[in-house]
Amino acid sequence: MVEKKGVTILLHSGDLDKALAAFIVATGAAAKGIPTTMFFTFWGLNVIQQNGAKSAKLSKMNMAGIGTRMIKRLMKKKHVASLEELIKDAGELGVRLVACEMTMDLMNIPRESLLPEIKEIGGVGTFLDAAQNSDTHFVF
Amino acid sequence: MVEKKGVTILLHSGDLDKALAAFIVATGAAAKGIPTTMFFTFWGLNVIQQNGAKSAKLSKMNMAGIGTRMIKRLMKKKHVASLEELIKDAGELGVRLVACEMTMDLMNIPRESLLPEIKEIGGVGTFLDAAQNSDTHFVF
Amino acid sequence: MVEKKGVTILLHSGDLDKALAAFIVATGAAAKGIPTTMFFTFWGLNVIQQNGAKSAKLSKMNMAGIGTRMIKRLMKKKHVASLEELIKDAGELGVRLVACEMTMDLMNIPRESLLPEIKEIGGVGTFLDAAQNSDTHFVF
Incomplete structure (x- = not known):
């Protein structure tokens, strides 16, 4: 068994099934004590509003x-x-939830419209830093 | 060249093109001697019935x-x-093929409806364990 | 901070939003000095013609x-x-851009129809070699 550095998940889709899969994996990883980051971009932003x-x-x-x-x-x-419950669980389990700055700017999404669980807004650099510090990556 | 621990593939989609890509990568990896796991969830379950x-x-x-x-x-x-041939090849090459327990339960898919190549049923914990023991991950 | 071996991106989709995400991540990684490979297959081939x-x-x-x-x-x-600009940027930043041989053969796509930034054609073995030498993988 190898020590795990972390899981980074990119949610690009706003589809219910993709979002469910992403959050089931994220909360499952966080519950195992693995540092987990989710980055929401394009239609994925819809899910966290x-x-x-x-x-x-x-x-x-x-x-x-x-x-x-x-x-x-x-x-x-x-x-x-x-x-809805999975998003709350993710927040409580300490999953780092990051909204894509470019998408918010492009689609005029105000910070206030995001769920309270989303504490961070970042760009591709933020995403890549998280990915570089993880060893497991999933795009949904 | 680094020693490879393994490839874990999540097939979430039931689309022919996504399934083909997933199985081409899986059989390609297994043929190279890389331990390979495929996990089938949501619409991906359709493909292995x-x-x-x-x-x-x-x-x-x-x-x-x-x-x-x-x-x-x-x-x-x-x-x-x-x-169909790729699924058979995957079985013969020793790719570990795991059906998602939650999806089967949710959609009332009986174990008997699965192809004989599918020897295992598991949850998100099984998937994450496989992912943790791999260093290459793909979601289709 | 860990030393990064590389990023490998598989673009399977021809959708504008997926292609944008893939190229934003690829150019972002390359700009950080991370060796980056993109492999274009199925509908992803459309984007680089x-x-x-x-x-x-x-x-x-x-x-x-x-x-x-x-x-x-x-x-x-x-x-x-x-x-269009991102593809040019990727070429200039030295992202390795590989077109899928099988897809080109299947869909009768001639080499001449590819953008000049695409300097390589390869199969699943090429893709897996790149993936094995990377530690970060994304499928769009």
């Missing part, structure tokens, strides 16, 4: 007959954490 | 006028392995 | 009311480099 997590949709409308509403109902029934 | 590989479609309908049926014909003509 | 970067579209049509034309106008106004 007020009401953004709630309105995220599946990337595929109707795979196997399962739509966004049905998957949320299933997740609840099976006691799988919702995206 | 009976008849799932056969019915996978391109992520873009008609890029450059090429659709799913045409690309399969082209692949055959150019002797590129099909997705 | 003549006029391909210009005609790339957003993956989501109208997220937050912003379409392809509007985002390009915004990028210009905010002095964010265009995809």
